[in-house]
Amino acid sequence: MLRQITIIGTGLIGGSLGLALRKNKFKGKIIGCDRPEVLRRAKRLHAIDHGVADPSAACEGSDVVVLATPVGAAIELIGKVAPRLNLNAIVTDVGSTKFEIALRARQVFGEDAPRKFLPGHPMAGKENSGIKYADPDLFRGAVWFLTPLVGKNLPAGAGREYVALLKRIGAKVAFLDPAGHDRLCAWISHIPQMISTALAASLVEEYGEEAPLLESGGRALREMTRIASSPYSMWRDVTLTNKKSIAEALLKIEQRLAHIRENLDTRELEAEFNQAHQLRKSHSPRRHGKIIG
Amino acid sequence: MIVAMQETATEDQIQVVVEHLIDMGFSVHRTTGERQTILAAVGSRADFDTRNLEVLSGVMEVHRISAPYKLAGRSFRPQGTIIEFRNGLKVGGKEVVVMAGPCSVESREQLFTVAELIAKAGARALRGGAFKPRTSPYSFQGLGLEALKLLREAGDKYNMLVISEVMEISQIELMLPYVDILQVGARNMQNFNLLRELGKLKTPILLKRGIAATIEEVLLSAEYIMAGGNYNIICCERGIRTFETYTRNTLDICAIPVIHKLSHLPIASDPSHGTGRRDKVAPMARASVAAGADALLIEVHHNPDKALSDGAQSLYPQQFSELMDSLKMIAPAVGRTIA
Numbered sequence: 250m251l252r253q254i255t256i257i258g259t260g261l262i263g264g265s266l267g268l269a270l271r272k273n274k275f276k277g278k279i280i281g282c283d284r285p286e287v288l289r290r291a292k293r294l295h296a297i298d299h300g301v302a303d304p305s306a307a308c309e310g311s312d313v314v315v316l317a318t319p320v321g322a323a324i325e326l327i328g329k330v331a332p333r334l335n336l337n338a339i340v341t342d343v344g345s346t347k348f349e350i351a352l353r354a355r356q357v358f359g360e361d362a363p364r365k366f367l368p369g370h371p372m373a374g375k376e377n378s379g380i381k382y383a384d385p386d387l388f389r390g391a392v393w394f395l396t397p398l399v400g401k402n403l404p405a406g407a408g409r410e411y412v413a414l415l416k417r418i419g420a421k422v423a424f425l426d427p428a429g430h431d432r433l434c435a436w437i438s439h440i441p442q443m444i445s446t447a448l449a450a451s452l453v454e455e456y457g458e459e460a461p462l463l464e465s466g467g468r469a470l471r472e473m474t475r476i477a478s479s480p481y482s483m484w485r486d487v488t489l490t491n492k493k494s495i496a497e498a499l500l501k502i503e504q505r506l507a508h509i510r511e512n513l514d515t516r517e518l519e520a521e522f523n524q525a526h527q528l529r530k531s532h533s534p535r536r537h538g539k540i541i542g
Numbered sequence: 543m544i545v546a547m548q549e550t551a552t553e554d555q556i557q558v559v560v561e562h563l564i565d566m567g568f569s570v571h572r573t574t575g576e577r578q579t580i581l582a583a584v585g586s587r588a589d590f591d592t593r594n595l596e597v598l599s600g601v602m603e604v605h606r607i608s609a610p611y612k613l614a615g616r617s618f619r620p621q622g623t624i625i626e627f628r629n630g631l632k633v634g635g636k637e638v639v640v641m642a643g644p645c646s647v648e649s650r651e652q653l654f655t656v657a658e659l660i661a662k663a664g665a666r667a668l669r670g671g672a673f674k675p676r677t678s679p680y681s682f683q684g685l686g687l688e689a690l691k692l693l694r695e696a697g698d699k700y701n702m703l704v705i706s707e708v709m710e711i712s713q714i715e716l717m718l719p720y721v722d723i724l725q726v727g728a729r730n731m732q733n734f735n736l737l738r739e740l741g742k743l744k745t746p747i748l749l750k751r752g753i754a755a756t757i758e759e760v761l762l763s764a765e766y767i768m769a770g771g772n773y774n775i776i777c778c779e780r781g782i783r784t785f786e787t788y789t790r791n792t793l794d795i796c797a798i799p800v801i802h803k804l805s806h807l808p809i810a811s812d813p814s815h816g817t818g819r820r821d822k823v824a825p826m827a828r829a830s831v832a833a834g835a836d837a838l839l840i841e842v843h844h845n846p847d848k849a850l851s852d853g854a855q856s857l858y859p860q861q862f863s864e865l866m867d868s869l870k871m872i873a874p875a876v877g878r879t880i881a
Contacts, residue, residue: 351597360555360599398597399558428591493593500756507754507783517729 251410253278255311257304257326259291261375262343263317264383267296269418272385282307283380290380305333312338312407320344321486324353327366331357334365339407341367345434345483347396347427349490355398363398367408368427370394370434371420376478389419396427428494435494439487440502442476443495449477543568545581545595548602555600556581562598566590578602609804613768614761614775619806625746625774627703627722631666633746633776634808637881638873639837641667641705641810642862645852646674647689653696655844659859661700664866666881667723668693668702669839673709674851690720697722705748705839711739718745728752728780728815731763741770748810748839750778753791757800764807776837777801777809779830781816790818793826798833810837814855820846823857824865831872840865 254270256263259281267279281288281297288300301307308314308330316323316330323342327350330340344350347368354366373391375382393415415422425433452474456463488495505521512518545563547556556572556579563570568583592604609615624634633639642665647653657668670693674684685692690706697704705723708714709730717724723746730736731752740747747767751760764775779798781791793816801809811830813823827838843849843856857865870880 348593348597355597355599360552362597362599399562426591426594427597428593432591504754504756511753511783 251275251277251312251407251414253280253311255280255282255307255314256297257282257307257314257316257330258318258322259283259287259296259300260317260380261378261382262371262373262387263315264291264294264296264380265373265385265387266315266317266343266418267291268294268383268385269388270414271295273414273417273419275414275417277312280307280311287380291383294380294383296380296383305329308333308338310335313411314338314340316340316342316344318344319483319486320346320350320490324350324490327353327357331365337406339365339367339411341369341411343369343371344490345370345438345487346490347394347425347430351396351398351427364405364408366398367411368396368398369415370396370430372438376476378480378483386419388415391420393420393422394425394430395422396425396430398427431491432494432497435491435498439491439495440498442479442484443499444502445474445477449474543583543590543592544603544605544607545583545601546603546605547579547581548600549577551579551600551602555598559595559598559601562595609761610758611761611765611805613773614764614805614807616804616806621806623773623775623806623808625776625808627746629701629703631703631881633810634836636878638831638835638869638878639667639881640665640840640866640869641669641703641837642840642842643669644671644843644849645841645856646671646850647685647692648850650692652844653689653692654699656842656859657696657700657702659844660842660862661702663859663863664870664880665840665842665862666702667705667837668697668700669705669725669841671851672706672717673713687716690717694720708736708740711736714739714743718743722746723748723776725778726750728755731755731760734766737763737766738770741767741772743772744774745772746774746776747772748776748778750780750812751782751794751797753781753783755782757797757804760797761801761805761807764805775807777805777807778812778837778839779809779816779835780812780839781818789816789822791816793817793830795826795829795833798830798835802834808836809834810839811835812839814839814841814852814857818855820855820857820861823855824861824868827865828868828872831869831878832876834876834878838869 256267279297281291281300282304291297292300304326314330316326323344342350351368355362358365371388371391371393373387412422452463560570563583568585571582573580592606595601595604622634624632626632642660644656647670672684672686672689693704693706703722705725706721707725707727708717725748728750749764760777767775779794781793784792786792793813798809813826817823817826841856842859842862844859846853846856849856873880
């Protein structure tokens with residue numbers, strides 16, 4: 250039985266996790282750690298029971314510590330929370346990339362790393378950040394990746410109970426290896442962001458002075474550029490910690506674009522369209538590969 | 543793959559790594575040094591991400607030592623591949639082989655005129671397209687079988703090998719009696735069905751680099767052919783798409799020494815398609831030989847202004863002859879001769 254969970258960073262994701270735990274009858278105590286004004290709001294919304302300003306003090310007595318900050322901050326926080334952890338407590342996170350933080354956990358916990366740290370990544374979010382957008386149903390139906398440090402070995406005890414809790418709040422738990430996770434996310438999340446950013450930035454360069462012309466673009470354009478409004482502060486950490494996979498995927502896209510540029514007037518372009526159509530044909534919401542839970 | 547353990551790694555940590563590697567399908571060879579343990583993992587898991595080992599406790603460094611291609615890799619034949627033809631001509635040896643001819647075979651008169659001129663200037667292989675699927679259905683589509691017969695006749699008359707492009711599997715059988723080298727065009731570099739069929743032959747293949755392909759991808763395509771048993775492959779740099787728009791493509795001269803380093807296969811250069819402009823062909827041909835190309839592919843037309851395809855990049859016979867003279871001076875500077 251988990252008696253206490255600490256959530257460090259009670260913004261959109263951390264706050265939503267607190268709300269979801271409460272809504273789904275989690276009986277233990279929830280400690281939050283963030284800036285004072287954020288903690289006040291989190292407490293008022295009942296996302297947390299109690300706020301503590303200092304990260305390492307906030308971990309005391311908890312069975313699970315969730316680092317719900319951007320990746321860079323989480324990497325820094327591991328070292329700070331490690332000394333005050335309970336003997337059987339585990340640390341987990343919600344960051345967008347998993348390899349760099351796994352590497353850091355190995356440095357901090359050494360041999361104990363696979364038992365102490367369980368890297369996680371919920372595939373949920375909104376364009377807006379902050380506790381005021383927190384939503385107890387944010388994770389319902391969303392995939393929640395876990396990337397244990399050694400193969401299939403899940404940390405025992407608190408780790409298993411945490412997984413059970415994630416399922417209880419409606420998340421679909423799926424297991425991957427850290428590097429495989431980063432490669433997958435490069436393709437399904439980071440590359441779409443870079444393409445949207447490149448398109449939006451080019452549009453501003455070409456027609457920025459003539460806003461009305463840009464507004465004449467329809468729904469397709471709005472959809473293609475919607476995520477271009479995402480904050481750099483979040484993507485900086487993602488790109489810094491997943492440079493290899495993103496660069497490899499970008500090269501593939503560049504090759505594809507070069508091929509299309511070369512074949513604008515040939516039937517090769519038709520083959521390209523046909524291949525692209527297969528994405529939707531083979532995609533159905535129930536097909537999620539080897540997802541457990 | 544080599545896994546170097548930290549000096550402080552415990553026996554338990556080493557065992558975890560060994561078990562992980564075995565789980566992943568590798569066989570593991572262990573060297574226990576006085577200070578450090580090194581694990582050599584042998585197996586063919588091209589998709590294995592070495593980073594997953596780096597997160598294990600006690601691991602210091604992980605190095606992948608094998609390229610994703612094996613047969614095409616330099617270590618398969620460290621001395622290099624030399625392809626020898628019936629008439630004694632060798633590609634991949636000390637001699638640089640110049641292959642020339644019109645973009646496409648248009649008529650008997652055209653082909654024999656060009657063939658005689660380039661043979662006199664020193665070309666050792668006659669190139670010419672028989673099938674020309676063009677963008678517009680109204681453009682010249684090539685003479686097909688008729689062209690192949692003409693190429694063979696002209697090649698025999700002037701003692702030149704014959705090279706022509708194969709575009710689909712159905713053409714292979716038709717072409718074999720007439721050509722010495724089958725060329726795979728840039729557009730077909732990743733047509734794996736075609737490559738698989740070519741792997742069943744013994745006829746040498748000239749494999750052109752795709753317009754947006756990396757060097758690794760060219761070698762993987764070569765690997766595809768070699769996996770079927772045909773080791774007679776000449777890679778060919780023909781220009782890639784870059785941000786430069788002045789020339790149609792950017793001839794990647796650097797690919798020549800890189801492929802020589804990574805692979806044992808001979809490499810040719812095609813400055814005609816690589817630049818797309820007549821006045822740039824000779825300088826890039828000279829640069830290719832200086833960079834170590836084993837063969838050149840050059841388009842020559844006796845009347846380029848009236849060529850039915852790619853006239854703008856075809857050399858006049860006189861220009862070709864002058865180019866050959868300069869190549870004969872450049873080759874010795876890099877320890878080669880012109881065949």
